[in-house]
Amino acid sequence: MSDAPWLSVIGMGEDGLDGLPPASRQALDAAEVIMAPPRHLSLLPEGPQERIAWPVPYSDGLEILSGLRGRHVAVLASGDPFWFGAGSVIARHFDAGEWRALPGVSTFSLAAARLGWPLEKTLTLGLHAAPLTRLRPYLASGLRALILLRDGAAVSELSRYLDQTGFAATRLHVMEALGGPRERLQTLSLAEAQAGDFAHPVCVGVEVAGEGRAIPKASGRPDAIFETDGQITKRPVRALTLSALAPQRGEHLWDIGGGTGSIGIEWLMSDSTLRATTVEPRADRAARIRANADALGQDHLRVVEGSAPEVLGSLARPDAVFIGGGLSTALLEWLFAELPAGTRLVANAVTLESEALLALWQADKGGELLRIELAQSAPLGPRRGWKSAYPVVQWSVTL
Structure with missing residues (x-):
C-alpha cells in the first residue's frame, strides 16, 4: 500500500456528478469502492466500482469502512463533510495519513x-441527528437561522415546536434538494408548514418572530426556566458561582x-465545547435534571x-468541580487525594456546620472565602422592607 x-x-x-470539481471527479473515478448513503448512490450513473450503502445507525458503517483498508475507497457526503457532516466522524476514527477530504459547496452556502x-x-x-430543543438557547425575536433537518416530516x-415556545409569528423558508433538479423553495407560516409535505433533504431558513421568552446570554438565567422542587442555586448566587x-x-x-441541574446546564450554555456531569443521589431529582437539560437544549448533560x-x-476527570450538596469531610478528602493539581473547586455552604467545614479547609488549603448575603424587598405591613x-x-480554591 502506498503512502497516498x-x-x-x-x-x-x-446535482450528482455534474457539480463535482475535477479533483473530486478524479478521486471518484479512481475508487474501487464507493460507500455512501442510498440517496447519494442513487445520484450516480452505473459504473465499475463496488457500491456499499452506508447503514443506519451511522456508527455501524465505520466498522465496514475499516475493513476496506488496502483498497481505494470513496465515501460520499453532502456538500462540505466538515460542516455538520460525516467528515469529523471519519477523521476521529482514522489516522490523518489514511484519508483526504474533497469538500463541495455546503448546503448552508447554497x-x-x-x-x-x-x-x-x-x-x-x-x-x-439532534433534538429540536437544541434551538432553545438561541430563540429570540429577530434571529435568523439555517437548520438542517432529518427529513420532510x-x-x-x-x-x-416554535409555536409551543411562543414564537408563532415565525416564517420558514423550506428548501428541498438544494442545487439539484428537484430544488424547491417555499416561504410559509408555521400553520402552512405544519400542513405541508416536504421531501428529504431539507434545509429550513428560520426568521424567528413572536412573544416567546428569550433566554438571556449572561450567567444567572431566570429561575423560572428551570423546573424545581425548591432545591436550586438561586439566580444571583448561580451567577457568582459560574463566575x-x-x-x-x-x-x-x-x-x-445537582438538585435542579441549573449549574451544570448553565455551564454547558457558556460554550458548545464544554462538558458536564451532574451527580445526584435522589432518583426524582435526577429525572428532573434530565428533563431540564432536555428542555433547554443541553441534552448532552450526563446525569449520574x-x-x-x-x-x-x-x-x-474534571477541570472544575462544584459542590452544591452533600458537602462532607470525606468528599473533600477524596477530591484532594484523587484529582490532579490545577483542578478548580467551588463549594457553597448554607448551614453553620458546612460553613465551619469550609472555614477549616480554607485555613489549611488556601483559596478564597466569600460570604454572599442577599435581600429582596417585600411587604412589611402597609410599607416595604428587606427580606433576607x-x-x-462560597469557597473557591485550585487544587
Whole structure:
C-alpha cells in the first residue's frame, strides 16, 4: 500500500456528478469502492466500482469502512463533510495519513445564496441527528437561522415546536434538494408548514418572530426556566458561582449534588465545547435534571444517580468541580487525594456546620472565602422592607 491516502471523503451536491470539481471527479473515478448513503448512490450513473450503502445507525458503517483498508475507497457526503457532516466522524476514527477530504459547496452556502442572508450573521445548526430543543438557547425575536433537518416530516415538528415556545409569528423558508433538479423553495407560516409535505433533504431558513421568552446570554438565567422542587442555586448566587468556576473552552465540570441541574446546564450554555456531569443521589431529582437539560437544549448533560464520593471514581476527570450538596469531610478528602493539581473547586455552604467545614479547609488549603448575603424587598405591613435570604458561604480554591 502506498503512502497516498486510501480513503477520499468527497462532498457531493444534489446535482450528482455534474457539480463535482475535477479533483473530486478524479478521486471518484479512481475508487474501487464507493460507500455512501442510498440517496447519494442513487445520484450516480452505473459504473465499475463496488457500491456499499452506508447503514443506519451511522456508527455501524465505520466498522465496514475499516475493513476496506488496502483498497481505494470513496465515501460520499453532502456538500462540505466538515460542516455538520460525516467528515469529523471519519477523521476521529482514522489516522490523518489514511484519508483526504474533497469538500463541495455546503448546503448552508447554497441556502444563504438563495435567501440573500449573510452567513457570518446567521445561526447554522445541524439537527438531522439532534433534538429540536437544541434551538432553545438561541430563540429570540429577530434571529435568523439555517437548520438542517432529518427529513420532510421534521419541518412540521419544527413548526409545532416554535409555536409551543411562543414564537408563532415565525416564517420558514423550506428548501428541498438544494442545487439539484428537484430544488424547491417555499416561504410559509408555521400553520402552512405544519400542513405541508416536504421531501428529504431539507434545509429550513428560520426568521424567528413572536412573544416567546428569550433566554438571556449572561450567567444567572431566570429561575423560572428551570423546573424545581425548591432545591436550586438561586439566580444571583448561580451567577457568582459560574463566575468562580470560570468555564474555559473544552473543559469538563462535575456538579455534585445537582438538585435542579441549573449549574451544570448553565455551564454547558457558556460554550458548545464544554462538558458536564451532574451527580445526584435522589432518583426524582435526577429525572428532573434530565428533563431540564432536555428542555433547554443541553441534552448532552450526563446525569449520574448516586452519592459522592462513591460514584466519582468511574467518571471522566474534571477541570472544575462544584459542590452544591452533600458537602462532607470525606468528599473533600477524596477530591484532594484523587484529582490532579490545577483542578478548580467551588463549594457553597448554607448551614453553620458546612460553613465551619469550609472555614477549616480554607485555613489549611488556601483559596478564597466569600460570604454572599442577599435581600429582596417585600411587604412589611402597609410599607416595604428587606427580606433576607440565608447567607451563602462560597469557597473557591485550585487544587
